[in-house]
Amino acid sequence: MDKQKVLVLDFGGQYNQLIARRVRECNVYCEVKPYDTPLEEIRAYDPIGIIFTGGPSSVYEAGSPHADKGVFSLGVPILGICYGCQLMAQELGGLVTAAQDDSAREFGKTQTFFETDCRLFRGLPEESVTWMSHGDYMARVPEGFRLTARSAACPNVAICDEEKGFYGVQFHPEVNHTRYGREMLRNFLYEICHAAGDWTMAEYKQQAIDSIRAKVGSGKVLLGLSGGVDSSVAAALLAEAVGKQLTCVFVDHGLMRLNEGDEVEAAFARWDINFVRVDASERFLEKLAGVTEPERKRKIIGEEFIRVFEAEARKIGTVDYLGQGTIYPDVIESGKGDAAVIKSHHNVGGLPKNVDFKEIIEPLRMLFKDEVRQLGRELGLPEYLITRQPFPGPGLGIRIIGEVTREKLAILRKADFIFREEIAKAGLQGSMSQYFAALTNMRSVGVMGDMRTYDYAIALRSVLTDDFMTADWVRIPYEVLDVVSRRIVNEVQGVNRILYDVTSKPPATVEYE
Numbered sequence: 001m002d003k004q005k006v007l008v009l010d011f012g013g014q015y016n017q018l019i020a021r022r023v024r025e026c027n028v029y030c031e032v033k034p035y036d037t038p039l040e041e042i043r044a045y046d047p048i049g050i051i052f053t054g055g056p057s058s059v060y061e062a063g064s065p066h067a068d069k070g071v072f073s074l075g076v077p078i079l080g081i082c083y084g085c086q087l088m089a090q091e092l093g094g095l096v097t098a099a100q101d102d103s104a105r106e107f108g109k110t111q112t113f114f115e116t117d118c119r120l121f122r123g124l125p126e127e128s129v130t131w132m133s134h135g136d137y138m139a140r141v142p143e144g145f146r147l148t149a150r151s152a153a154c155p156n157v158a159i160c161d162e163e164k165g166f167y168g169v170q171f172h173p174e175v176n177h178t179r180y181g182r183e184m185l186r187n188f189l190y191e192i193c194h195a196a197g198d199w200t201m202a203e204y205k206q207q208a209i210d211s212i213r214a215k216v217g218s219g220k221v222l223l224g225l226s227g228g229v230d231s232s233v234a235a236a237l238l239a240e241a242v243g244k245q246l247t248c249v250f251v252d253h254g255l256m257r258l259n260e261g262d263e264v265e266a267a268f269a270r271w272d273i274n275f276v277r278v279d280a281s282e283r284f285l286e287k288l289a290g291v292t293e294p295e296r297k298r299k300i301i302g303e304e305f306i307r308v309f310e311a312e313a314r315k316i317g318t319v320d321y322l323g324q325g326t327i328y329p330d331v332i333e334s335g336k337g338d339a340a341v342i343k344s345h346h347n348v349g350g351l352p353k354n355v356d357f358k359e360i361i362e363p364l365r366m367l368f369k370d371e372v373r374q375l376g377r378e379l380g381l382p383e384y385l386i387t388r389q390p391f392p393g394p395g396l397g398i399r400i401i402g403e404v405t406r407e408k409l410a411i412l413r414k415a416d417f418i419f420r421e422e423i424a425k426a427g428l429q430g431s432m433s434q435y436f437a438a439l440t441n442m443r444s445v446g447v448m449g450d451m452r453t454y455d456y457a458i459a460l461r462s463v464l465t466d467d468f469m470t471a472d473w474v475r476i477p478y479e480v481l482d483v484v485s486r487r488i489v490n491e492v493q494g495v496n497r498i499l500y501d502v503t504s505k506p507p508a509t510v511e512y513e
Ligand code: XMP
Pocket: 390, 391, 392, 393, 394, 434, 468, 505, 508, 509, 510, 511, 512
């Protein structure tokens, strides 16, 4: 690849991929590598700039992570962030100590004053808020360096040796709380590393395609496609890369929303790939008959999915590679480094255990959700696939409380469709992360056309969340709820009552089971 690259050396901080992502946002290609990457590898990588990340250690502690000192002799500009700044200071002859009194430790938003003649802060206000998170202090800066930012508690917030191209900041420019953090990173890239801005998502796409082709050669790839954003984008990318060598298996477990199976199939019909839709609804429903316990339902669905996937894999014959739509937040959650072989991998709900794959291909593994969406657009995926709300693997199976039956599935599909249709009509999708109907197993008395009814209650749920770990319920306007309620009761037989769920997570969860 002849594109310019920035190397992020990872010292174990929380925001390391966020730094990489900010660099990519500035149209410069960027990768994160471990702090102990050998000097020769760094040299061969030929970065236009290097960023040292933050990290939990203190540089003066025995065993704290250090990069090869030769990195300072490569003639490449370096930006040290937090721990990375302290490391730079110490390695180049400064002194870093634990903050002597608590007032020099800084955490959170901090009013900071900048010397704007430093290229890192060029064009920015002389005073703004930064996000600090450090307990160490640069007691003495290295020779040749000058101080370029201070706060009330700390005179040594930023340092630089402009001649050598070395810059260090105690705060985190990559997080949103640092008001001009993006601009500072942009200055590092453009004013200091002289980036050309030659990287775009189109480039990423091409690069990913090239590396998939190089890896796969003439081998076969299998991908479990759910129709969710990540697996859809992974499928489109792999399809562009290896065409017919890819087989996408979409397991329709009969627990999909209204028209969902057809929509997923239609979306992929225009790609020249092997798309297998397995209608497995019979076997799923058979296995679920009479089962009411939520965890048991989940286990049955999960296991059945594996069985179906296995059967399809066997039909295809020898498959060398398993494609996965793993994205960066999944990697964080796993707490693991690079996973190359299938056995050490955990991130898939339904993986066959007895099918041997040579390797896993995870082309989205470095991307954040919105970057995945951007890539999806680049690949020409339809907008509705790209902006879809998450849909759980067990599908409507965990939105029907109690036993799952065809009758209940039919009721829920219609009710859920109406809810989604009205949310779309009201233009409210953007204000909610996930919204759906669930079928309670409660029946109650109603009156319709002077007749007594004894029918199901539908629960409507809409939540807003960043990470789905916590969520708030959405204040949907009463008028919209009113239309949804009247339409469902009128149009869906078997329902006579609509409830709106006003519980956050915690204490509730997003799904009902
Ligand atoms: P809960 O109900 O745990 O849901 O608050 C949080 C998010 O996870 C989704 N979810 C699942 N997704 N397989 C999935 O792929 C599952 O088994 C599953 N269970 C919950 C849920 O839809 C929400 O977005």
